[in-house]
Amino acid sequence: MPDGRRAVREIIRPPDAVAVVPVDDRGTLYLVRQYRPALGRTLYEIPAGIIDRGERPTATARRECAEEVGVRPTRLTRLCSYYHAVGFSTGRVILYLARGLRPAPGQHHETGEFVEVATFPFREAYRMALANRFLDAKSLLGILWSARLLGIGPRQRM
Numbered sequence: 580m581p582d583g584r585r586a587v588r589e590i591i592r593p594p595d596a597v598a599v600v601p602v603d604d605r606g607t608l609y610l611v612r613q614y615r616p617a618l619g620r621t622l623y624e625i626p627a628g629i630i631d632r633g634e635r636p637t638a639t640a641r642r643e644c645a646e647e648v649g650v651r652p653t654r655l656t657r658l659c660s661y662y663h664a665v666g667f668s669t670g671r672v673i674l675y676l677a678r679g680l681r682p683a684p685g686q687h688h689e690t691g692e693f694v695e696v697a698t699f700p701f702r703e704a705y706r707m708a709l710a711n712r713f714l715d716a717k718s719l720l721g722i723l724w725s726a727r728l729l730g731i732g733p734r735q736r737m
Contacts, residue, residue, distance in 0.1 A: 593670040597639045598627035598717035600658070600725040601650055601677040608701045608722075609648040609680070613694045618714075623697055623707075625718045627672070640675045645683035648696050653679030658724040663716060672717055676725045705731055 580586050601609040614621045626647040630639045637655050645651045658674040699707070701722075707713060708722040726732045 589667060591664075591668040591670065593668060594629045594632075595636075595671045595673065596627055596629045597636050597643065597673045597675060598625050598721055599640045599644050599652070599655075599675050599677045600625050600721040601644050601648060601652060601680055602701050602725065602729065603650070603680045604678075606701045607698050608704045609644075609650060610697045610699065610704070610718075611647050611694050612697045622714055623699075623718070624713070624715055625721045627717055636673045637675070640673075640677065644677055644680075647694065649683055650677075650680040651683035652677030653681060656728065658721065658728070661716070661720065674717065674721045674724060676721075676728055701725070701729065702731060 603609070609626070610623045611626055612621060612623055626643045628639060628643040628646070630636055634642075640655055641651055654677070656676040656678070658676055660671055660673040662668070663670050663672055704713075704722055705726045708719055708726075713719050713722065723732075
């Protein structure tokens with residue numbers, strides 16, 4: 580510990596991941612609607628996945644968009660990265676805004692995943708985020724960061 584004492588802690592060391600906010604030219608946001616056993620409920624989330632060994636985060640972002648929502652971005656803008664549970668985990672998530680979406684055949688979900696594609700106008704999803712309708716950190720952060728880049732939301736000066 581910082582004061583020199585020893586302590587026992589359980590630390591989880593998951594691989595890093597990416598999460599993607601795919602918005603098409605009409606302003607439609609692509610999400611997954613997925614059952615989450617830990618919460619016992621179904622959530623709307625942005626596409627996300629673990630970075631495979633040796634894979635670049637941007638390649639993971641493109642792959643996850645194709646697999647989860649059936650679109651492949653031609654442009655990715657890095658929004659931010661964050662550690663998802665600093666009290667017990669080293670896991671980091673890199674967030675991207677995805678634009679220039681093209682259809683990607685071969686949508687794939689793993690066995691045991693209960694996932695379906697959902698779309699919302701981005702402005703509606705932004706309002707949903709502000710109303711606490713997204714319950715996972717990656718979706719909240721991704722949508723709020725993307726809104727700023729897309730010129731949506733309050734125009735207040737600090």
